[in-house]
Amino acid sequence: MPLAIGIGKDFLPQDDQSQFEVTVKLPSGSSLQGSEEVMKQVEAELAQLPGVRALLTRIGADIRRQVDRASVIVELVPIEERKQSQQELMLMARERLARFRDLTIGVQLPALIQGATRYDLQFYIQGPELDRLEKYASVLMQRLSEVPGVRDLDSSYEPGKPEVQVRINRDKAADLGVSVASIAGALRTLVGGDEQVTTYREGEDRYDVQLRVSEEFRNSPDALERLYVPSAKLGNVPLANVAELVETTGPTQIMRWNRQRQIMIQANLVEGQSLSNVLAVLNRTVDELNLPPEYRTGLIGQTKEFGRAGRAYLMAFVLAIAFMYMVLAAQFESFIDPVTILLSLPLSVPFALLSLMVAGENFSVIYSSVGIFVLFGIVKKNAILQIDHIKAIRRSEPVGRLEAILRGCEDRLRPILMTTLSLVAGMLPLALGGGAGSGSRRTVAIVVIGGQTLCLLLTLLITPVAYSIFDDIAHAPLWARMREMAGAGAGSLRRAWSGVTGLLR
Structure with missing residues (x-):
């Protein structure tokens, strides 16, 4: 029994597949041109690793095709032609890329499904309030960072994305006959556009007509304030009369499962660290947090299997x-x-x-x-x-x-x-x-x-x-x-x- 408890337990052993993947998460709001320049530097570092045969870089490599997400597939020469194992080269890649302080980098085996990730540890915490979820996730990640052999620690919660919040004065809007739905619809058409406002017929063919405001009229809060919204009493009313535009920051995405907000914590395990030992640390930390009954935790992906x-x-x-x-x-x-x-x-x-x-x-x-x-x-x-x-x-x-x-x-x-x-x-x-x-x-x-x-x-x-x-x-x-x-x-x-x-x- 002591041997069964003491030995580390994993789902699958680590095989040398002569390739691995480097996932890169750039700061929120990075442009395509900026991401391309950073990835060229990452490629240059990876190309200096011994035994590298080819590199394949993709920008917009996640499921949502965000330009501040990228990945590099590193293909190695066959194991008979190199001195280092794949795991040793993955450790060397982490050391070389550690100088990019503003990037969140993960080094793991290539994902089986395009756009997905293949982390060794995938743990989620779920609940109604995003602020408390962020607090709990920070405690868990801090504890995991102290565990030897835990690398590429990452969270799905990413604050700091620039955004403009529209704060509606509901009393004033009611007096002017402006509904919240009309304000939301006008802003949606202004910024994101409407894929089908009407149709156009030409002979037997019918074409969808899309509507979107030109970029120079939707690229700043001042431009948004000049937008007019329909009123049931006065015809059209400037948006500035019924709402205030505030520049702030927010999360890049809010994950949900079963109508509950969720934050996922991911990490890779190196240097012989076992999944069972890391899960034991996580479970002890969750018990110490004494979560309210409406908050719960669990495993997904390979960790759940x-x-x-x-x-x-x-x-x-x-x-x-x-x-x-x-x-x-x-x-x-x-x-x-x-x-x-x-x-x-x-x-x-x-x-x-x-x-x-x-x-x-x-x-x-x-x-x-x-x-x-x-x-x-x-x-x-x-x-x-x-x-x-x-x-x-x-x-x-x-x-x-x-x-x-x-x-x-x-x-x-x-x-x-x-x-x-x-x-x-x-x-x-x-x-x-x-x-x-x-x-x-x-x-x-x-x-x-x-x-x-x-x-x-x-x-x-x-x-x-x-x-x-x-x-x-x-x-x-x-x-x-x-x-x-x-x-x-x-x-x-x-x-x-x-x-x-x-x-x-």
Whole structure:
């Protein structure tokens, strides 16, 4: 249990894909020309990394196509042609780009969906008031920044976007017969335009007519004040008579989910930091904040799938033990012998986790769990070889239990050792090899090699000892009396059932 709690747990291992993505978030309100100049400097820094083969820069790389968002896809030469691994080059990229103080930069694997992000950690906080959400998010981000191995920390809340707020004098507007809807409609047409104010026919063709005020009449608050809005009493009224224009700043976007405002916190994990350790820090910080009931937190994206996969793995673990017990009970026609065989399985798990810790790997819920199930199959097979041969000797020869155990273990020692050595030899190339997908293969191989090798001696000792103990229990007087009572009860039930069926006939 201490090993299971202490080892770091991740969703997927980190593979060398010979490419990574650098996402860049420029200050709010940056122009296209300014973003292009900054990205040229970012490209120049990334081009100096060893092993870079090509760069692809996109401006407006997010879902909303904002010109102050950009990304660079860095393609590397094959792993055989470079000395540094992809993870080392990603760390070097972070160090080189650290001089851009005004930029928010993330370095991660390329996103599977264009415009999306692929952060290792994605955490949200949700509630009705944006100001309180910003306060809570700031506390969480401050705590995460103190955790070693947490990089590229970012928040979806971005204040500081220049904007003009229209503050309507509702009493004055009511006196002049101007509705709030008419003011909003006029401003919308002025700034954003109307995509279809009417239609124009020419023969059989029909064209939509769009309306938008020229740029020189909508690029300043003074120009907006000259706008006229319709009045039910006076015809048209200047906007300045019913509203005040105030220059201020605000968030670039307000995220919502289920009609609640939401702020998302994202980060990447480097230098062996595990997702489970970071989530534990987040959960403790949320408990310390003592959030009101209308505020809640949660996980999304890959981080959410990590929790779901962990619960599914525990369910699969329990079901695997149950199905193995049922199959073994049917094979040996005994309820005790399967327990003797399955006792070796819990002994293999600590050694598998210890092997991962020694190798500096985290437990991958997807791949390391596969290695655990493979390990169960091998360890269980070794125990079956011992128990089956011991029982065969006792049935075929008039020997005592101790002699049968000694002979059975001696006869089955060679095949068990041969099976273990062949398995370890087959897994060594996976554990030591490189290339594409080596990270995924390595986590499976280390679990099987370490778990089988280290628990071999214990299973060779524990299985015969457990068989001897359970055999004593099976032949104990108390157990014999319980079997007699169970047999008598079964006989009474059979006689009662025969009587009932006889009456029915």
